[in-house]
Amino acid sequence: MRYISVIVAVLVLAILDVSCSDESKDHNAAQENFDALWRIIDEHYCFFDHKDVNWDEVRQRYRSKIAPDMTSRELFDLCGDMLKELCDGHTNLIAAHDVSRYWIWEKYPKNYDDRLVDEHYLNFDYKRSSGIKYQILQDNIGYMYYGSFSNGIGKGNLDIIFAYLATADGLIIDVRSNGGGLLTNVHTLVERFVEERTLVGYISHKTGPGHNDFSEPYPYYIEPSASHIHYLKPVVVLCNRGSFSATNNFVSIMKSLPGVTVVGDVTGGGCGLPFTSEMPNGWNVRFSASPIYDRDMNLTEFGVEPDIRVDQTDADTQRHHDTLLDTAITLLTTH
Amino acid sequence: MAAVVAAMAFCSLPLAAQDSGEDDVARPVDAMFSLDVGQARVKDTYLTPITYSGTHLRLEYSAMQATGFSPEKWVRHLEVGAEYDNVENLAHNNTMHSVMAGGRWSLMRRWRFDRGLQLMAGGMVTARGGAIYNGSNSNNICSVKVHAGVGVAGAAVLPVHMGRLPVTLSWQVNIPVVGAFYSPDYDESYYEIYVGNHSGLVHPAWWGNRFEANSMLGADLHLGNTILRVGYRLHQESSHINNLDTRLSSHSLVLGLGGEFLNVGRRGTPSRTVSAMY
Numbered sequence: 001m002r003y004i005s006v007i008v009a010v011l012v013l014a015i016l017d018v019s020c021s022d023e024s025k026d027h028n029a030a031q032e033n034f035d036a037l038w039r040i041i042d043e044h045y046c047f048f049d050h051k052d053v054n055w056d057e058v059r060q061r062y063r064s065k066i067a068p069d070m071t072s073r074e075l076f077d078l079c080g081d082m083l084k085e086l087c088d089g090h091t092n093l094i095a096a097h098d099v100s101r102y103w104i105w106e107k108y109p110k111n112y113d114d115r116l117v118d119e120h121y122l123n124f125d126y127k128r129s130s131g132i133k134y135q136i137l138q139d140n141i142g143y144m145y146y147g148s149f150s151n152g153i154g155k156g157n158l159d160i161i162f163a164y165l166a167t168a169d170g171l172i173i174d175v176r177s178n179g180g181g182l183l184t185n186v187h188t189l190v191e192r193f194v195e196e197r198t199l200v201g202y203i204s205h206k207t208g209p210g211h212n213d214f215s216e217p218y219p220y221y222i223e224p225s226a227s228h229i230h231y232l233k234p235v236v237v238l239c240n241r242g243s244f245s246a247t248n249n250f251v252s253i254m255k256s257l258p259g260v261t262v263v264g265d266v267t268g269g270g271c272g273l274p275f276t277s278e279m280p281n282g283w284n285v286r287f288s289a290s291p292i293y294d295r296d297m298n299l300t301e302f303g304v305e306p307d308i309r310v311d312q313t314d315a316d317t318q319r320h321h322d323t324l325l326d327t328a329i330t331l332l333t334t335h
Numbered sequence: 336m337a338a339v340v341a342a343m344a345f346c347s348l349p350l351a352a353q354d355s356g357e358d359d360v361a362r363p364v365d366a367m368f369s370l371d372v373g374q375a376r377v378k379d380t381y382l383t384p385i386t387y388s389g390t391h392l393r394l395e396y397s398a399m400q401a402t403g404f405s406p407e408k409w410v411r412h413l414e415v416g417a418e419y420d421n422v423e424n425l426a427h428n429n430t431m432h433s434v435m436a437g438g439r440w441s442l443m444r445r446w447r448f449d450r451g452l453q454l455m456a457g458g459m460v461t462a463r464g465g466a467i468y469n470g471s472n473s474n475n476i477c478s479v480k481v482h483a484g485v486g487v488a489g490a491a492v493l494p495v496h497m498g499r500l501p502v503t504l505s506w507q508v509n510i511p512v513v514g515a516f517y518s519p520d521y522d523e524s525y526y527e528i529y530v531g532n533h534s535g536l537v538h539p540a541w542w543g544n545r546f547e548a549n550s551m552l553g554a555d556l557h558l559g560n561t562i563l564r565v566g567y568r569l570h571q572e573s574s575h576i577n578n579l580d581t582r583l584s585s586h587s588l589v590l591g592l593g594g595e596f597l598n599v600g601r602r603g604t605p606s607r608t609v610s611a612m613y
Contacts, residue, residue, distance in 0.1 A: 027425040040384070044522055096428070183526050203530065206522035208578045215520060220530035273524050276472035278383040282426025284471050289522040 027280035030066050030075045037079050037093070037285055038063075040277045041086070043209035046291050047272060050299055051087060055211075058085050073097065076283070083285070088301075089244055090274040094284040105177075105241035105268045111312045111324055112176035112240050117145070120320045127164065130157035134165060139333050142168035146189070149181030149246040153188045155228055162192060162229040170234040170332030172325070173254070176264065180245025183273075190253050191225040193235065193260065198222050200253045202297060203273075205290040217293055222253070234335050235260045236328040239306060244268035251304045252294045261331060263310055264324045266303040361605035362406050363595040365399040365612045371568050373587020375420040377433055380580045381478045381519065382469045387431050389422035391585040393568070397593075399611040402442070406609040410455055412441040412488065412507075420467075420585065429471050433583070435480065437463030439509055439549075441488035453612075455490040459509050474524040478581070482547070484514015484540055492612055503555040503562075503613055510548045514540040521578045538576050545574040553589060557613070564591030 026032065038059050048055055062082040070078070072095075080093050080100025093100040118124055121143070126135040131151025134144040142165035165171060190200070202217035224230065237254045239247070239262060248267045255262045272288025279285065294300055308327060316323040375391035378384075395416035402409040420433035443457030464481040488509040495502050515537055519528065528536070538544065553566030566589035573582045595613060 036384070046522070184529065203527050203532070205520055205524065205527060208521055213521070215523070218527060218530070218532040220532075273526060274473045275475045275522055275524070276469075278385050278424065278429070278471075280385060280425055282424055282428040284429075286473055290474070290524050290527065 027282075028072075029280075030068070030070055031063075033075065033279045033281050033283070034063060034066055034079060036279045037283075038082070040279075040285055041083070041091075041287055042211075044206060044275060044277065044289050045086065045091075045287050046204075046206055046214070046289055047086070047088065047299075047301055048211045050291075050301060053086060058082060072281075076100070079283075083287075086287075088272070088288055089268060089270045090272055090286060090288045092286045094286065095282075103268075105244065108241040108265065109311050110177070110240065110242070111265050111310075112242065113312075113317075113322070114145075114177075116317075116320060116322055117174075117325065121322065121325060127161075129161055130154050132157075132161060134161050136165060136168050137172075137329065139329055140167070140169050141329050141332050142171040143174065144171070145174040147178055149178065149183075149185045149250070151181070151185070153185050155188065155225065158188070158192060159229045162231050165231070166229070168233070170236065170335060171231055172236050172238060172328045172332070174238040174325070175243050175247045175250060176238055176240040176324070177242035178244075178247040179242060179268075180247050180270065183246050183249060186246050186250045186253065187222055188225075190222050190250065190257075192228065192230050193232070193254065193257055194222055194224050195230070195232065196224060198257070199295050200256065201249075201295050202293040203290060204293070205273075214291075217297065232259070234332055236331055237262045238324050238328055239264040239267050239304070240324075241265050241268045241303070245270040248300055248304060249292060252300050255304060255307065256295050261308065262304065262306040263308045263328050263331065264306050265309065265311060266305055267300070269301050269303040271300045359606040360401075360406055361597055361608040362401045362403070363597045363608065363610055365562075365593065365595055365610065367395075367397045367562070367564055367591045367593030369393075369395045369397065369564060369566075369589050369591030369593075371395070371418070371585075371587040371589050373568070373585055375422055375433070375583070375585040377420055377422045377431060377467060378580065378582040379467050379478045381475055382431065382467060382472060383424070385424050386582075387422035387424050389420060389430075391418065391420050391587050393418035393585075393587065395591075397591075401609040401611050408444060410443050410445050410457075410611045412439075412443065412459075412490075412611075414439045418585075420583075429469070431467055431469045433465065433467040435463060435465030437461065437465075437482075439488070441509060443488055443490065451492075451494040453490075453492040455488075455492070457488055458485060459488040459511075460485050461509070461511055461514075474526060475522075479517060479519075480581075481517040482511070482514060482540060482545070483516075484511040486511035486513075494613070497556075501557040503557070505553050505555065505612065506550065507553075508548070508550040511540070511545075512542070514545075516540045516545055516574065516576075518574070518576045518579060535577075540574075544576050545572075547572040551589060553591075555593075555613070560594055562591075562593045562595075562613075564589060564593065566591070 130153045204217045207213045273290035275289035312323045371393035373391045378386040397414045399412045415438040417436040439461040441459035443455035445455040462483045467478045490507045493504045551568040556563045571584045
């Protein structure tokens with residue numbers, strides 16, 4: 001029995017170790033949650049230097065506003081306002097009742113009206129595949145609208161689309177108000193427009209909690225899609241401020257390819273790959289953690305400048321014309 | 336019941352069939368299927384700084400047998416298992432899922448003492464892998480875990496009686512010592528790995544950056560030819576690499592069903608039987 005006693009004693013010690021928790025029981029305390037949020041951003045956010053934000057000063061300014069009796073919604077608003085100091089569309093505080101956001105496109109002209117395009121350019125007569133709306137317009141210009149990079153693109157579907165558009169004299173890829181999605185879908189689409197392995201950008205990531213702890217930027221390439229249809233005629237990419245995140249990345253890459261012209265407004269930016277973390281009270285926080293550079297090592301966090309900048313005019317709106325789309329059609333028909 | 340025993344016998348056959356030791360020694364396989372039900376705690380700072388806790392389930396097949404060479408002194412032990420943790424955060428508004436699978440193979444020297452006490456100690460090879468999934472996250476939606484290594488294994492076995500019922504008490508422990516394990520960098524995304532950056536993903540494992548210990552205390556009740564195991568298992572695993580901390584632990588009740596199985600293809604009558612455990 002002496003042996004058994006020893007065994008039991010060892011196991012009891014082990015159980016005690018498992019049961020111990022170093023975390024506070026008061027997971028709803030305002031100050032504790034504020035500090036947790038501040039620390040998460042402090043240790044993981046990747047654009048402090050790029051945006052010249054003094055995060056310590058931000059902490060002092062907002063922490064002084066915490067009141068012991070503040071409600072959950074008041075704390076949410078305070079934390080959300082603190083995050084807005086980062087001016088980052090990828091940075092959100094997510095609670096059951098609300099999502100804090102800094103969506104730059106809400107402050108700029110929309111420059112896109114889907115009803116206008118559907119009715120007056122496509123006559124409600126278009127094909128749809130893999131989340132892509134496509135048709136050949138009156139002037140024999142191919143048109144495809146991709147509304148979200150979250151919609152998976154099948155390679156076979158793309159073959160069908162490009163086979164259908166092959167007879168057109170040029171192609172418009174409309175990614176206005178496309179708020180992003182999966183970067184792998186950017187690869188799937190871009191690989192139809194490159195003829196050889198092409199350097200398209202660099203990616204880096206935080207390697208530790210320090211503001212300047214970054215990995216060496218890693219160059220990444222896109223290979224041509226083997227055994228699939230490629231489109232090598234002139235291409236115009238249409239974008240607006242709502243072209244954000246993965247779409248910003250798509251526009252940045254397409255702009256660097258020969259034969260591609262970007263028309264519209266500056267894109268919405270968002271070149272930091274977002275990660276998500278969590279506060280003790282269960283609120284999620286999303287933030288930019290991994291910067292993606294273009295092929296010239298520029299950050300496009302504040303957007304990609306188009307080759308031809310165009311805004312929708314009031315006159316065109318009144319006569320049911322899409323100024324940006326008209327510009328693209330003119331560019332391709334006079335090429 | 337018959338199906339379970341047949342399945343166990345089937346699983347034990349390959350282990351027995353590969354023996355090439357002394358013909359007159361029967362070396363039964365002590366096979367056991369077990370189900371663990373308990374509590375898990377999961378902390379992985381790649382996913383969240385919060386420790387989650389919840390339910391732990393594990394299915395395991397274990398086979399222990401005296402070796403072909405020097406069966407009185409050496410025992411080998413195979414354990415393969417799969418486990419699932421369903422854990423919740425402090426605020427009870429998010430759930431993570433952890434799925435792991437792995438196996439261990441140990442070779443242990445044994446010493447016999449008074450009252451039938453056996454102590455065993457030796458080495459083991461182990462491999463374990465899986466993922467922790469947090470559906471609320473964005474580009475850090477899961478944390479992949481892969482580890483392979485060598486370590487130490489030990490066991491203590493003591494036969495006792497509860498009234499007229501023979502019971503075998505055992506304590507089994509194994510601890511990986513060195514090996515290799517997978518971990519992304521601090522805020523490295525799987526997208527970056529997808530585009531080709533595979534550097535720095537595999538790390539040498541030692542007690543300075545990764546520690547794992549498994550122990551099981553069991554009481555095997557001999558109900559005729561069937562053995563019912565009731566026990567307690569403790570698993571602890573922690574790592575610190577690339578400024579990322581992982582701490583997984585579980586403790587659970589073990590319920591198992593098994594028995595001793597001999598190779599049915601065996602020829603001749605053995606002069607003696609050397610069991611691994613019983």
